[in-house]
Ligand code: SRM
Ligand SMILES: Cc1cc2nc3c(=O)[nH]c(=O)nc-3n(C[C@H](O)[C@H](O)[C@H](O)COP(=O)(O)OP(=O)(O)OC[C@H]3O[C@@H](n4cnc5c(N)ncnc54)[C@H](O)[C@@H]3O)c2cc1C
Ligand code: SF4
């Protein structure tokens with residue numbers, strides 16, 4: 019039985035702790051979140067877990083664009099993910115490793131309030 | 142509802158093995174038509190890679206072996222596991238399973254594979270006797286060996302009965318579990334189906350050298366138990382005994398054709414469901430594919446013919462035309478260190494066939510080509526001890542060789558056939574088994590316009606990446622053939638090639654990514670153009686990899702100046718110029734590796750690698766390394782790696798010049814130099830060439846009259862010997878020539894193009910290169926010299942610089958909100974006295990012996 023998901027907005031860092039177009043990982047209980055600050059000042063949060071390898075590395079990928087979408091490429095095998103939707107845009111011909119896992123990343127809502135970054139995650 | 146036509150066709154597949162999996166994949170991926178496919182499997186598992194089963198003993202867990210699961214994501218297919226089909230009723234067109242499920246079919250596909258046979262003697266079922274067929278077999282075998290070894294308190298003795306392909310593979314698996322192995326073969330030679338007598342005796346010697354005992358002409362008559370009831374010895378027909386604590390039978394397979402037999406289908410008296418070249422059985426509604434099928438009187442225990450049948454069956458069901466071309470018996474032994482392959486008409490059964498043989502008994506190499514009577518057409522062959530030519534030769538079976546056949550057997554020319562226009566059947570990507578023809582059709586028929594599209598379409602290049610350049614080249618050739626221009630665009634953000642971009646940046650004097658992409662490109666870049674521009678800026682501007690915006694351009698490896706490993710930790714490689722290291726240096730490294738619990742190994746580049754360092758540990762580790770006098774080895778960069786050297790004239794009785802001294806000088810000169818791909822050098826003290834310098838981008842070999850300089854060598858996927866560029870150079874002349882060679886390459890090469898393919902494509906080849914470097918034909922020598930002088934001037938150890946800069950150090954915090962907390966998902970297992978990352982199964986199974994809680998001291 020799963021308990022109803024309770025979501026909570028948690029302060030993970032200051033906006034200044036994030037560098038433009040370079041990710042950082044944050045730890046919220048057991049969940050690892052990859053944070054990305056974009057050129058326009060907005061912040062995106064997705065899973066840090068790379069579904070193609072099972073390693074917690076997404077925050078360490080290269081940020082870029084595909085068409086109009088902001089993206090991150092996994093540092094291990096270069097799968098490209100849309101930072102706004104989490105969708106995998108280029109699986110590089112590979113398969114996800116986990117049973118029944120999605121090839122995309124979960125996206126977590128982020129708010130920046132007076133220079134602090136809040137991520138809304140289940141607790 | 143009954144009379145609503147047409148009803149959705151019901152396809153029932155019996156057996157959920159490799160061939161069934163391929164059949165379903167092929168059927169569903171090629172058509173959107175409505176159908177219902179039910180796959181009934183006896184094993185309680187998702188279909189897995191039986192061919193790769195031995196990988197289980199080198200750590201591949203059950204889920205690593207699983208075949209692509211997404212095939213069953215399609216709504217039209219259902220996979221039922223753990224439910225054997227017991228009965229076939231052809232009149233009613235139904236099958237009945239063990240769980241009493243009754244399924245009606247329009248088409249039934251039998252893909253039930255084979256049973257592994259045992260020898261019918263007393264004791265063949267004793268505890269400790271195994272067959273080698275399923276994942277369950279592997280698990281039981283492994284459990285038994287570890288339990289029994291514990292019980293007996295000594296390494297086990299094991300016997301494999303049956304010395305064919307599978308038996309030798311099983312022998313390797315036993316050996317991997319520390320079992321002392323004997324292979325027992327009934328006939329007079331090993332792998333008797335694939336090898337002739339000479340090849341088999343060469344193989345025997347290779348096995349014996351690997352510590353495997355071989356007994357031929359030995360017929361087992363009985364197996365005896367010890368007092369615990371488990372097997373303890375074998376008895377042979379000649380009365381002799383052999384002790385054995387574990388026995389594996391690999392004496393062949395028997396088709397699982399009982400459903401067909403009981404259902405009244407035509408079967409071969411020796412086993413197997415008879416099929417025609419459409420894979421249809423004697424009942425129009427029933428197909429048989431894979432090992433259970435008997436075509437022209439034979440069943441073959443190889444997966445490739447089974448896959449071919451799966452494709453034929455799927456094509457037929459979709460209304461297409463396809464016929465099974467007959468068996469290809471080519472096979473290659475999968476036993477590490479023992480290279481054996483045979484293909485085509487290996488035994489020369491074709492009338493008047495000719496043999497061309499090359500044998501080197503000392504090296505343990507035997508190669509035979511079987512040719513048509515006019516010595517022009519390749520019919521088959523045997524390769525023992527060196528099967529490197531297998532991939533190139535196998536596709537040529539039936540083709541005219543067009544060259545002296547002997548040339549194909551000599552080591553140097555082993556890959557020549559691959560270089561000629563590749564035949565369509567040639568396998569380009571061995572990981573995904575994709576042929577040149579398949580790639581061509583992806584370009585011509587499926588509209589793929591670059592290697593990336595081909596990768597998505599065919600999976601070529603998706604696994605190990607070794608074939609990527611070959612795929613790219615092939616795609617390029619096909620596009621040219623189509624009259625299309627091959628795009629040299631770096632990626633979607635830049636229309637320019639890397640060489641054009643290099644010039645654009647140089648001439649414009651721009652020094653940030655943002656300004657470059659604004660002026661010459663579009664968007665915000667990606668994982669292709671950002672590292673490429675970082676590399677260009679590093680040569681032209683030369684600032685620290687982590688300075689300002691530079692940092693955001695780097696691949697993770699450059700970004701944290703270490704190489705990311707599969708679990709997200711890093712490896713650390715300090716520079717050891719020329720492979721030289723002091724005892725104190727070794728002690729320092731040993732101390733660091735011990736304190737941080739790092740796995741250590743000597744690399745192929747004459748230095749030491751330490752694995753398993755976490756992001757937040759990297760600065761702590763480097764603080765200690767820098768204190769001990771080490772600097773970055775740039776193992777992470779597309780930059781100079783190592784200069785390999787032999788000991789040379791200072792110690793060696795043959796050395797004519799100081800190769801270590803020169804290697805150290807070169808390594809210190811070019812350390813940190815960023816390039817389109819990595820750069821490696823080698824320096825040998827005499828023509829004996831112990832440093833393998835001719836396998837490097839630049840090879841330097843000492844002669845009585847000075848240094849010989851070779852360029853364009855390559856190991857890796859397409860090995861190539863470096864070619865002589867200049868002879869008898871003095872120290873300074875050598876260095877000037879290398880300076881210019883490197884700088885010219887750095888300016889003009891494509892992204893990720895090493896010197897060997899670059900030189901291949903350089904118009905005029907070596908002659909052009911000589912005229913640029915020595916005669917200044919392009920008038921750029923001064924530029925090149927200055928660029929290198931600038932590099933040497935500006936060099937600074939990246940790690941030392943990083944440690945001095947708190948802002949750069951901030952990047953090494955594991956979490957932005959928990960700076961020193963280790964990644965909690967990391968887990969390790971102890972192996973041979975060190976750690977290695979746990980597999981997914983080990984993580985789930987909780988058998989971890991060491992975790993992130995390993996004691997770590999500063
Ligand atoms: C560590 C090492 C294996 C070892 O344990 O011995 C190694 C490890 C890797 N090699 Fe290597 N190679 C190592 C020596 C070699 C050698 C032998 C040599 O240098 O004499 C070769 C063949 C020689 C050559 O390069 O021509 C070699 C040919 C490759 C290739 C194929 C390159 C090619 O041109 O085809 C790759 C793939 C690539 O670079 O694209 C590769 C890629 C890699 C990568 C980077 C794969 C990866 O992406 O993770 C591995 C990184 C290891 C790490 O994290 O530190 N490695 N690799 C060796 C490090 C040497 C060193 O001290 O720096
Ligand atoms: C260790 C090992 C290494 C090998 N190496 C190679 C190699 O290097 N190269 C190569 O070409 N081949 C190799 N092979 C052979 C290759 O694995 C087989 O040729 C291939 O798996 C045959 O596929 P298949 O689908 O016909 O049979 P299988 O893969 O055996 O699948 C048949 C499946 O049907 C199930 N089944 C049977 N009867 C029923 C029933 N009545 N109801 C429901 N389910 C049923 C079985 O449980 C089984 O899972 C190797 C085999 C082994 C064991
Ligand atoms: S070290 Fe080299 S050869 Fe070994 S697995 Fe890695 S890339 Fe392949």
Ligand code: FES
Nearest residue numbers: 570572604605606
């Ligand atoms: S050979 Fe193509 S990916 Fe390995």
